[in-house]
Amino acid sequence: MFQKSHFNHQKYVICMFSKSRAKYIQQLSQKKHRNQSGVFVVEGHKSILEFIQSGHMPKELYVVKNSLFKDHDAWVVDSSQMKSLSHLKTPSNALAVFSIPYKSSPSNTDFILALDGIQDPGNMGTIIRLCDWFGITELVCSKDTVDCYNPKVVRATMGSLARIEVCYVDLNHWLSEQKDHMIVGASMEGQSIYETSIPKRAILVVGNEGQGLSALVSDQLHKEVSIPQYGKAESLNAAMATGILIGEIRRSQTIQI
Amino acid sequence: MFQKSHFNHQKYVICMFSKSRAKYIQQLSQKKHRNQSGVFVVEGHKSILEFIQSGHMPKELYVVKNSLFKDHDAWVVDSSQMKSLSHLKTPSNALAVFSIPYKSSPSNTDFILALDGIQDPGNMGTIIRLCDWFGITELVCSKDTVDCYNPKVVRATMGSLARIEVCYVDLNHWLSEQKDHMIVGASMEGQSIYETSIPKRAILVVGNEGQGLSALVSDQLHKEVSIPQYGKAESLNAAMATGILIGEIRRSQTIQI
Numbered sequence: 001m002f003q004k005s006h007f008n009h010q011k012y013v014i015c016m017f018s019k020s021r022a023k024y025i026q027q028l029s030q031k032k033h034r035n036q037s038g039v040f041v042v043e044g045h046k047s048i049l050e051f052i053q054s055g056h057m058p059k060e061l062y063v064v065k066n067s068l069f070k071d072h073d074a075w076v077v078d079s080s081q082m083k084s085l086s087h088l089k090t091p092s093n094a095l096a097v098f099s100i101p102y103k104s105s106p107s108n109t110d111f112i113l114a115l116d117g118i119q120d121p122g123n124m125g126t127i128i129r130l131c132d133w134f135g136i137t138e139l140v141c142s143k144d145t146v147d148c149y150n151p152k153v154v155r156a157t158m159g160s161l162a163r164i165e166v167c168y169v170d171l172n173h174w175l176s177e178q179k180d181h182m183i184v185g186a187s188m189e190g191q192s193i194y195e196t197s198i199p200k201r202a203i204l205v206v207g208n209e210g211q212g213l214s215a216l217v218s219d220q221l222h223k224e225v226s227i228p229q230y231g232k233a234e235s236l237n238a239a240m241a242t243g244i245l246i247g248e249i250r251r252s253q254t255i256q257i
Numbered sequence: 258m259f260q261k262s263h264f265n266h267q268k269y270v271i272c273m274f275s276k277s278r279a280k281y282i283q284q285l286s287q288k289k290h291r292n293q294s295g296v297f298v299v300e301g302h303k304s305i306l307e308f309i310q311s312g313h314m315p316k317e318l319y320v321v322k323n324s325l326f327k328d329h330d331a332w333v334v335d336s337s338q339m340k341s342l343s344h345l346k347t348p349s350n351a352l353a354v355f356s357i358p359y360k361s362s363p364s365n366t367d368f369i370l371a372l373d374g375i376q377d378p379g380n381m382g383t384i385i386r387l388c389d390w391f392g393i394t395e396l397v398c399s400k401d402t403v404d405c406y407n408p409k410v411v412r413a414t415m416g417s418l419a420r421i422e423v424c425y426v427d428l429n430h431w432l433s434e435q436k437d438h439m440i441v442g443a444s445m446e447g448q449s450i451y452e453t454s455i456p457k458r459a460i461l462v463v464g465n466e467g468q469g470l471s472a473l474v475s476d477q478l479h480k481e482v483s484i485p486q487y488g489k490a491e492s493l494n495a496a497m498a499t500g501i502l503i504g505e506i507r508r509s510q511t512i513q514i
Contacts (some may be wrong), residue, residue, distance in 0.1 A: 088420065126494060136488030160490045194508040230392030230507065233417050236500075237383060243497045244504035251451045252485065 015047035015060040018078045029087045031147045040149035044092040050159030056097040087151040106140045106167045114140040116217045117208035125156020132160035142171035175220040190224030192256040193248045209238045264376035272317040274334045279341040286344045288404045297406035301349040307416030317355040342362045344408040363397045363424045371397040373474045374465035382413020383496035389417035432477040447481030466495045
């Protein structure tokens with residue numbers, strides 16, 4: 001668990017609250033401003049703690065008076081000032097600005113999840129939380145996948161973003177270079193995940209909510225898998241399908257071991 | 258698929274648009290008004306079609322001019338009138354009022370999902386869609402579970418609510434009467450779902466997002482199951498955990514068969 005004394009030794013850049021600072025932080029809800037500044041926003045005491053515990057150092061930290069951070073090196077704001085900083089309708093008790101981690105290329109771990117054009121921030125956040133539960137440290141995304149530092153994504157990850165490495169690549173090109181992984185696509189037309197085996201070294205690729213996998217990515221697949229349908233729903237939500245597939249892959253790998 | 262001619266033969270009560278009608282429909286976003294009137298609202302052409310195809314007859318049907326329903330027995334409204342009827346920020350092209358189906362007690366199917374105090378409408382909707390995918394027709398809920406006719410739930414089910422029977426009961430009492438089902442609770446402290454077997458006749462009970470299963474319900478369990486954690490996320494979303502557990506139970510049942 002988190003050590004209070006450890007937290008006390010963190011060093012923050014104390015930024016005073018000002019209207020121009022509020023405008024700057026508000027603009028960080030947009031991807032182009034995040035990319036220009038190389039920073040993103042995390043809101044909420046618990047999520048900020050998860051980033052700090054994972055070794056991320058906040059560049060700015062704002063707290064409301066009655067917050068748990070009140071004894072630490074942070075700028076204390078009142079609730080109306082927090083409202084002017086926050087990206088949320090109901091602001092939290094704390095807001096921090098962190099640097100976007102630099103990541104040149106994905107690591108060569110055994111099991112990798114790849115996303116091909118996931119658009120919904122809630123799905124993206126849920127998938128990052130899933131990765132954190134199932135011990136998948138590597139998430140590779142096509143360039144048109146929603147930005148993982150989008151405030152809605154950050155919020156939906158519930159702090160898990162602090163522990164997952166997310167890399168945006170030319171997915172088709174990157175997959176073409178993966179010679180020692182089986183590339184498995186999630187597809188309604190695929191083999192039942194219950195009746196096929198996935199090796200330890202595999203990349204599971206999940207497509208866009210509406211369109212599924214892009215044609216170029218489909219050409220790279222060694223196998224397609226699906227979740228058997230017993231009822232009449234037309235589809236499962238993309239994050240839910242990802243969870244059920246990963247749950248099943250982890251089970252089969254556990255049994256293999 | 259849906260037959261146009263079949264649709265033409267449906268009989269609707271044509272309700273004229275009026276401000277008082279709009280007020281009445283707006284109030285149906287609240288549970289007490291739904292219960293008083295015995296009706297609920299479905300928005301969107303596709304979802305309304307799914308209810309009609311499943312044998313539900315709309316009591317009222319409103320469509321915007323350019324809607325796909327335009328040749329049918331429905332009241333045509335303009336977009337500002339639809340806005341005054343709709344429970345959505347961005348109204349859909351159609352809105353229907355249906356009767357709440359009367360359901361005295363759950364059917365005695367082999368596999369039953371039970372919810373003990375699920376509160377989030379998005380989770381509830383996702384779980385209903387999951388049931389519809391996995392062919393679970395029976396969803397039994399404790400009285401304090403969110404109402405399945407809440408507009409946010411209806412929307413999140415993507416039409417699947419039309420096919421799932423949802424029953425609200427005194428869950429503790431109802432479970433105590435189930436003598437030929439194994440009662441299995443989802444719990445962080447349970448046995449790994451990967452390493453235990455669930456018989457064909459089973460009730461899976463999933464608890465509240467924050468508190469988990471209530472004490473009274475926990476006393477009724479024959480077994481507790483969990484999803485193995487490989488990483489560091491504190492928890493999975495309740496709907497996601499339900500999906501992974503059901504996916505795994507369906508797999509093991511498929512293999513048994």
